Amino acid sequence: MTPVTPAAPDDDAADLMAAFTAVVRANASLVNQLSARAGVHENALRALVLISDTGYSTPTEVAGYLGLTSGAVTNMIDRMSTAGLLERAPNPNDRRGSLLRLLPTGDDVVADYRQRYAAMLRAVDGAHGGELHEVLNDLATSLYQQAAAAGE
DSSP, X not given: OOOXXXXXXXXXXXXXXXXXXXXXXXXXXXHHHHHHHHTSOHHHHHHHHHHHHHSXXXXXXXXXXXXXXXXXXXXXXHHHHHTTSEEEEEETTEEEEEEEEEOHHHHHHHHHHHHHHHHHHHHHHHHTTTOHHHHHHHHHHHHHHHHHHHTO
């Protein structure tokens, strides 16, 4: 029988990177499918989730979150408004600005998104002993730390 040699630290890092890359790609695939199902662009789906998370958002906040220009966000908001996913309301703090709120159809799109992610996360968490919450929180913290360090 041939002895098994333990993986070198670089091999471990490569395996972790491959696993993380697979997660990122699989998430992109799911977002692509969910946005197509909703009849919106992937950025529009992300905007709907942001607006749902905050209760309302300004177009400027959406642009910053998505890394898009104000013109691109205005066009996207026009399309989502026409589709009945969200509405613009006057911003009481800025008479020139507006607040974006989801309409029931937009709420339904976000509910489908959340339901699918929740089911998947519960299944994975159950398969790994309930540790996923801690792992994801640690991962998010590390990603924010790396983002801050990269910006220095």
